[in-house]
Amino acid sequence: MSDDFRARARAWLEANAPRRRAAEDEDEASPTTLADQKAFQAKLYDAGFAGITWPKAYGGQGLTGLEQIVWSQEARDFDLPNGAFFIGLSMPGNTILEIGSEQQKKRYLPPMLRGEEIWCQLFSEPGAGSDVASLQTSAVRDGDQWVLNGQKVWTSGAQYSDFGAIIARTDPTKPKHGGISMFIVDMHAPGVTVRPLKVATGHTPFNEVFFDNVRIPANALIGEENKGWDAAVVMLRFERIAIGTMGGSRTNPLGYDSLRDLAAGLGRINEPGVRRSLAELYARSRGVGLFATLLREEAQAGRMPGARGSVAKLAGSELGRFAGNVAADVLGDQLAAYDSDELAAVATMIVAAPGSAIAGGTSEIQRNIIGERVLGLAKDPGVDRSTPFNQLRVGTQRQN
Ligand SMILES: Cc1cc2nc3c(=O)[nH]c(=O)nc-3n(C[C@H](O)[C@H](O)[C@H](O)COP(=O)(O)OP(=O)(O)OC[C@H]3O[C@@H](n4cnc5c(N)ncnc54)[C@H](O)[C@@H]3O)c2cc1C
Known part of the structure; x- marks a missing residue:
């Protein structure tokens, strides 16, 4: 089975994928290169190599991790021009698959695999990077909608994304990890402003993103209300494995x-x-x-x-x-x-x-996690773990 799959994968890659990185920077994703990336992802899907382990019901191939390993081994010789889909497929996609609702899986996963919709991950804020649980972007319930306000930063690919997975504070009276929820936000919704940030290479791979009274439907919640930290841990796990x-x-x-x-x-x-x-x-x-x-x-x-x-x-x-x-x-x-x-x-x-x-x-944060959760060393003392978030001096609350 995996020998057949390997031969099929190899033949398809030889016929369709470039061996060397294209001269253009994928992060820049100008309209032409973005169109090329979407077309390549669609071709990958049509050939049966997108979402190898994802269930067929959500557009995947319903195969096992073995085929995924074989695909990764074969793809190592090629430079797949679909980098714009890396974040969506490896982070929000896998997270929705693990903890999203049935409606979310059916609505969002197939277009992601078919190369129709690009996603970004909206976690970091100016006052909340390593300590992302100190985030201050808020989501307030209003009838059957949530209203988002705040700012994210370092959001890779936001300038060409259709949707984002965002974490926002839904209950500031709870301790910081306990009052966060994760949502799906339409990046084209009124009130979303994306401003590219230039880095040392001269490129603009990431952005700052502002949310001004952005309305999202109640069913955009991923997982449970105020359980967004658990959802974020799921997504960070996928992110670390993907990067690693x-x-x-x-x-x-x-x-x-x-x-x-x-x-x-x-x-x-x-x-x-x-x-x-x-x-x-x-x-x-x-x-x-x-x-x-x-x-x-x-x-x-x-x-x-x-x-x-x-x-x-x-x-x-x-x-x-x-x-x-x-x-x-x-x-x-x-x-x-x-x-x-x-x-x-x-x-x-x-x-x-x-x-x-x-x-x-960061590597320092990975070392902390490895120390505490792999090696079993004592945790850093965290007085902020039990204090209501709105009483903490973090982010811009330092100035209060
Ligand atoms: C290429 C790139 C792409 C990115 N893409 C995204 C994205 O798509 N979405 C998104 O949400 N974010 C993204 N980020 C942001 C990234 O997650 C943050 O930059 C990162 O978590 C660090 O946060 P910070 O920049 O605020 O640094 P800080 O948290 O301010 O850290 C500053 C320094 O202090 C150290 N430090 C902080 N806390 C501790 C501690 N407890 N113990 C020891 N040392 C500590 C850090 O290691 C670091 O050296 C991206 C960043 C980069 C570089």
Whole structure:
């Protein structure tokens, strides 16, 4: 069964997917590249490779984790041009599948798989990043609607998203983790303002998003009212596993194969320092890759990774940061004075590399989680865990 699937997957990828990253930055997603990404995702769906483990009732293929592993192995040689769907499928999509209502699963999952609707994740706020439970965006019930007010920040892809999964405070009299709920918000609704943020690479991969009296229907609630922290933990678990296991592509410009070829092309492959860096990158990449495979195989056997997803996230993002340093060693002077589009693309990725140790929870936060929930160390004392949120001095409440 999986041999058939592997052959089918390989043949489809060979015929339809590029081997190298397109020159355009996916994050920028200009209308043409976005249209291309939507078309590619639709093709993936039509060929039966979208939502491999999702149930058929919601547009998935109804296959097992084994086929998912086989697909990931085969896809490693290709650069699938559907990055705009990465967040939706791996985070809100999986969360709705796990805890969403039947109506939500039927309405939102199939268009996501078919490449028709793009999603973003609206968690971070100016006063609530690592401590996201201190968020201040509010959702107030008004008849059969909720009314959203507040600001989010660092929202990847908000500028081209159709929907977002947002966490907002629904009861400020409860302690901070207890008064949060998760909702689906239409990013085209009146009162939603998206402002792109420019980063060091010169690109605008993420945004600040303002909500001014944005009305959403009561059935937009994901999970239960005031149980949004549990929903957020589910989504963060999917996010950490997705980020932790994404670096394995052989076409990744900061991956071992690409940097070895680059060093050879620049005539630096025999320099001892470069060789040492490449050897360490190879060893670390293998370790991270094998751990990702272990987690996938365990999940297939019914053992969910839980907080060990933070180990994958920490290892994967620290590998990304290390790969950025190795790439800088390999480029040498060409890091600043590059003379080709290929080198310019690598230089851009070096500047962006540290971001992976911040996105999805910083490495310090992953270490805290691993310490407390994997190694069983004592928890940080948290006086704010039992105090009503509206009595805490957090975010802009510090000024009260
Ligand atoms: C590329 C990228 C994409 C992103 N995409 C999204 C997105 O789509 N949606 C979204 O909601 N957010 C997104 N984010 C935001 C990301 O989740 C936050 O940046 C991250 O959680 C850190 O929050 P912060 O920036 O407010 O930093 P802070 O929380 O202010 O942290 C500042 C520093 O203090 C350290 N620190 C904080 N608390 C502790 C502690 N308890 N113990 C030890 N050290 C601590 C941190 O590690 C960090 O070094 C993205 C970020 C990046 C870089």
